[in-house]
Amino acid sequence: ETGVTQTPRHLVMGMTNKKSLKCEQHLGHNAMYWYKQSAKKPLELMFVYNFKEQTENNSVPSRFSPECPNSSHLFLHLHTLQPEDSALYLCASSQEVRTGGFGANVLTFGAGSRLTVL
Amino acid sequence: AQKITQTQPGMFVQEKEAVTLDCTYDTSDPSYGLFWYKQPSSGEMIFLIYQGSYDQQNATEGRYSLNFQKARKSANLVISASQLGDSAMYFCAMREVWSNTGKLIFGQGTTLQVKP
Numbered sequence: 001e002t003g004v005t006q007t008p009r010h011l012v013m014g015m016t017n018k019k020s021l022k023c024e025q026h027l028g029h030n031a032m033y034w035y036k037q038s039a040k041k042p043l044e045l046m047f048v049y050n051f052k053e054q055t056e057n058n059s060v061p062s063r064f065s066p067e068c069p070n071s072s073h074l075f076l077h078l079h080t081l082q083p084e085d086s087a088l089y090l091c092a093s094s095q096e097v098r099t100g101g102f103g104a105n106v107l108t109f110g111a112g113s114r115l116t117v118l
Numbered sequence: 119a120q121k122i123t124q125t126q127p128g129m130f131v132q133e134k135e136a137v138t139l140d141c142t143y144d145t146s147d148p149s150y151g152l153f154w155y156k157q158p159s160s161g162e163m164i165f166l167i168y169q170g171s172y173d174q175q176n177a178t179e180g181r182y183s184l185n186f187q188k189a190r191k192s193a194n195l196v197i198s199a200s201q202l203g204d205s206a207m208y209f210c211a212m213r214e215v216w217s218n219t220g221k222l223i224f225g226q227g228t229t230l231q232v233k234p
Contacts, residue, residue, distance in 0.1 A: 033222075042122075043209065043224040056221055088161055106153065107222055109163035 003027065004110035006091050012116045013081065021076040021113045023091030031096040032074040033107065034066060037088040049074060050096055081117045088112045120145050122212050124225035131200045132233050138185070139195045139228045141210030149215035152193040153222070154184065157207040166208075169193055171215075200232045 004025045013019050025032065034046040048056035049068040063085075065077040074091055092107040121144040131137035143152065154166040169177045169184045177184045185194040197204055210225045 042226045045221055045223065048221065090161075090163060092163070106165050106168060107163075108165070109155075112161040114161070 004091055004093055004108055006089075006110035006113050008113060009111065010114050010116075012118065013078070014118050015081060015083070017081075018077070018079040020078065021089055021091075021115075023074040023076075023093075023110060025072055025074075025091075025093040025108070025110075027093060027095075027108060029093035029095045029108070030071045031094045032068060032071070033092040033094075034074065034076055035090040035092065037090060037112070039087075043090070046076075078115070081115075083117050086115055086117045088114050120147075120212055120214060120221070120223050122210050122223055122225035124210055124228050126228045127226070128229045128231070130231050130233060131197075131204075133202060134199055136196060136198045137200055137230065139197070139208050139210075139230065141193045141195065141225060143191050143193060143210070143212050145212065145214060147214040151213045151215060152184070152186070153211040153213070154182070154193075154195045155209045155211060155224075156204075157209065157227070159206070163209070167195065197230075202232050202234060205230060205232045 007022045031050045033048050036044045036046055045058050046060045047066045052068050063080050067075040090109050090112045092109045094105045094107045123142045126140055150171045152169045156164045156166055167177050167179045167182045167184050169186045176186050181198045183196045185196055207227045207229050209227045211222050213222045
């Protein structure tokens with residue numbers, strides 16, 4: 001496996017279900033990101049992890065719960081979602097420095113997990 | 119606050135011709151990076167080209183070039199010799215270098231269709 005891998009690629013869930021999205025990067029990067037892409041809206045940054053520490057939570061509802069156990073893995077735990085949460089969820093990673101600014105490093109994206117909430 | 123604006127929801131171009139996709143941005147940070155990504159129907163975001171705010175020359179990568187006009191705060195993508203495979207959604211994005219969160223923000227995107 002190379003690059004950034006997201007599973008599952010497609011997920012259909014009811015509003016009372018609990019599911020998780022998984023992201024794994026094989027690039028040796030130390031920062032990971034979750035983005036949400038809804039129809040006709042710009043990509044919205046949800047969470048940023050740098051060296052396993054969360055550095056950004058963009059006012060995301062608590063029904064979305066991220067987990068970053070190590071620099072290679074990122075999860076998005078989902079529970080009691082709403083139909084408006086249906087979207088493409090994109091994971092990305094980049095190589096960053098621990099301190100002194102993030103630099104202008106390229107984010108490498110996975111193919112996304114398309115979520116449908118019924 | 120950071121902001122990226124792409125004013126062209128959709129564009130058409132004839133195969134083998136050049137096309138320019140517009141992007142304007144706003145930031146108070148003197149150090150920033152500008153990116154263009156391509157998103158085909160498969161969904162994956164593919165990095166195309168990068169321009170740093172202090173770069174003296176416009177970035178080029180194969181058929182892609184970035185027309186960077188700092189004073190106007192614009193970073194337009196030029197695709198030369200369009201191919202059918204260029205049909206996709208294109209996103210302009212910006213990242214402030216000294217942000218403490220690493221936030222990369224995106225514009226609304228432009229859908230490009232290449233006609234045979």
